[in-house]
Amino acid sequence: MSDAKPIQERTLAEQGAATSEGIAALFAEVRARFDREAAQLTAGDLAAWTALRNSWLGRSSGVINAIGDNWLKPAPPEQKRVVGKLLNELKAHVESTLEELRARAEAAGAAGAAASSGADLSLPGLRRALGTRHPICQTLEELERIFLSIGFSVVEGPEIETPYYNFEALNIPEHHPARDTMDTFYLSLPKGSPELLLRTHTSPMQIHTMERQQPPVRIIVPGRCYRRDNPDSTHSFAFHQIEGLAVDTDITFCEFKGTVEYFVREFLGPKTRTRLRPSYFPFTEPSAEVDASCFACDGKGCRICKHAGWIKLFGSGMVDPAVYGFVNYDAKRISGFAFGMGVERMAMMRYGISDIQLLYQNDVRFLRQFV
Numbered sequence: 001m002s003d004a005k006p007i008q009e010r011t012l013a014e015q016g017a018a019t020s021e022g023i024a025a026l027f028a029e030v031r032a033r034f035d036r037e038a039a040q041l042t043a044g045d046l047a048a049w050t051a052l053r054n055s056w057l058g059r060s061s062g063v064i065n066a067i068g069d070n071w072l073k074p075a076p077p078e079q080k081r082v083v084g085k086l087l088n089e090l091k092a093h094v095e096s097t098l099e100e101l102r103a104r105a106e107a108a109g110a111a112g113a114a115a116s117s118g119a120d121l122s123l124p125g126l127r128r129a130l131g132t133r134h135p136i137c138q139t140l141e142e143l144e145r146i147f148l149s150i151g152f153s154v155v156e157g158p159e160i161e162t163p164y165y166n167f168e169a170l171n172i173p174e175h176h177p178a179r180d181t182m183d184t185f186y187l188s189l190p191k192g193s194p195e196l197l198l199r200t201h202t203s204p205m206q207i208h209t210m211e212r213q214q215p216p217v218r219i220i221v222p223g224r225c226y227r228r229d230n231p232d233s234t235h236s237f238a239f240h241q242i243e244g245l246a247v248d249t250d251i252t253f254c255e256f257k258g259t260v261e262y263f264v265r266e267f268l269g270p271k272t273r274t275r276l277r278p279s280y281f282p283f284t285e286p287s288a289e290v291d292a293s294c295f296a297c298d299g300k301g302c303r304i305c306k307h308a309g310w311i312k313l314f315g316s317g318m319v320d321p322a323v324y325g326f327v328n329y330d331a332k333r334i335s336g337f338a339f340g341m342g343v344e345r346m347a348m349m350r351y352g353i354s355d356i357q358l359l360y361q362n363d364v365r366f367l368r369q370f371v
Contacts, residue, residue, distance in 0.1 A: 008066040011074050012083070020082050026071075027086040030063065031093060038097055041105075049098070049105050056094050064091050135370045136240060136359055139347040140222055143242055146266045147220045150259070152244065155219045157205035159226070160187065160196050165204035169326040170283040178282045183228045198226035201340060202243040203283065209245070210327035215334055216248040222343070233355040240343035245319070247329070247336030253286075253318060256337035260316065264292050267346070273299065275310065284317025284338055295349065304352075311349060314341030 007015065007026060017023045034056060041048055056063045064087070072083045133141075144154055163174075172178050182200040189196060202221040209219055221243045229235040246259070257276065264274045272295065276288040290313045294305035301307035316339035321331035344356050351370065353359065358366055 006063075006066075008063050009070055011070050012079065013074075020079075023071075023079065023082055024086060027090055030067070031090055034063070034090075034094055034097070038101060041101055046102075046105050049101055052101075053098050057091075057098070064094065129364075132367070132371045134359075134367065135347050135351060135353075136343055138370065139350060140240065140242070140343050142267065143341075143343065143346065144220065144222065146263055147244065149266075150262065152218045152220050152246075155205050155209055155221050156223060157202065157208060157221065159199055159224055161199040161204045163195055163197060165207050166197060166199050166201075169207045169323070170203055171320050171322045172282045176282065185226055185228065199223075200227050201225050202241050203338075203340065206243060206245045206338065207323075207327060210247065210329065215329070215336075216246075217336070218246045218248075220244045231357060233357065234345075236344070236356055236360065239356075241340060242343060243338065243340040245336065245338045247319065247334055249333055249335070251335045251337065253337075256316070256318065259337070260290055260339070264290070264313065267350070268292055268295055271298070279315060279317070281315055281317055283320050283323050284315075285320040287315065287317035290314050290316055290339070296352075313346075313349075314339055316340070 008030065012018075012023060012026070015022075015026065017026055037052060037055075041052060054062065057065075059065055067087055067090070072080065072087055075083050148154065166184075167173070167176075167179060167182075172182075184200045185198045187196040187198075202223045202225060205221040205223075206219070209217060223241065224238060225241045226238050229237055231237065246255075260276075261274050264272050273293040275291045277291060279287045279289045281287040291310040292313050293299035294302060294309055294311050296302050296304045297309070299309040301309050305311050317337065319336045319338050324331040324334060344359055347353065347359065348356060
């Protein structure tokens with residue numbers, strides 16, 4: 001009757017295994033039986049895999065547990081070391097084999113589910129379009145990089161301002177003709193509230209900065225501005241601008257000209273030439289328009305520069321002494337220069353864009369060109 005029991009339920013003494021060789025032979029027989037059962041497992045059959053795992057690693061009726069109870073525990077002291085070593089090896093083999101079978105069964109099950117759903121896993125996946133920086137952002141960052149490299153700091157401020165900071169403190173009093181070109185949007189506020197508007201340039205932050213800080217001051221002020229312009233190929237009611245200000249003792253027009261030339265060559269290339277044309281701005285005196293030789297024809301004349309050989313870049317000049325009076329600077333001791341440029345205009349020049357509206361339409365076909 002005892003011979004009908006599985007070998008893991010009989011003790012080593014009952015099976016006549018008194019030597020290390022005999023014990024190893026019994027373990028080899030058990031291992032071979034497990035390998036046969038594992039080989040018969042159908043790929044993707046998780047239920048069969050679970051049954052095989054329980055029959056070998058189950059706590060109550062598993063083969064490994066039975067061997068520990070019937071072979072290891074009753075074995076004489078001189079055999080326990082051999083039995084324990086072989087039992088650990090058998091258990092490790094069973095666990096590793098079951099783990100491999102589980103991974104195969106899950107993979108086969110997933111493949112079968114995909115096949116039954118009609119999905120063709122051999123087809124290429126969907127390509128996800130990667131976002132890039134907008135050309136305005138690229139240009140703005142490049143402008144900031146150039147001025148940061150020569151000691152300027154970046155200052156940002158609110159887009160909603162008072163008329164005082166947007167106009168009066170910049171030497172543009174009420175009813176001044178210069179306000180006609182800077183007509184802007186005023187906020188609708190309760191009666192008696194202070195008047196507020198959307199800034200027409202980023203220059204107000206120059207006043208805010210000088211009020212808080214004594215010279216030296218070297219800042220650039222990037223940001224969005226607003227004017228009541230009718231949208232066309234070169235105008236928009238909302239646009240981006242960078243204003244610059246440098247104030248210190250003994251700043252001369254020569255330093256201003258050198259800064260402008262350095263910037264133009266860094267932005268448009270080392271062969272670009274610059275020229276200054278007399279102009280007028282309420283907050284600078286003397287004032288100048290900065291022109292650059294046409295990047296397309298190298299100053300020879302073409303359609304882009306209207307056959308003039310030069311392209312207007314931005315307005316600039318030495319800070320009018322009247323402005324210093326609004327910030328309590330000593331105009332007899334302090335001097336400086338200021339400039340302001342449209343970021344969209346610089347981007348259009350750099351990338352050869354003919355219509356400013358293209359920058360606001362978010363057409364992916366257009367923006368993809370600037371990756």
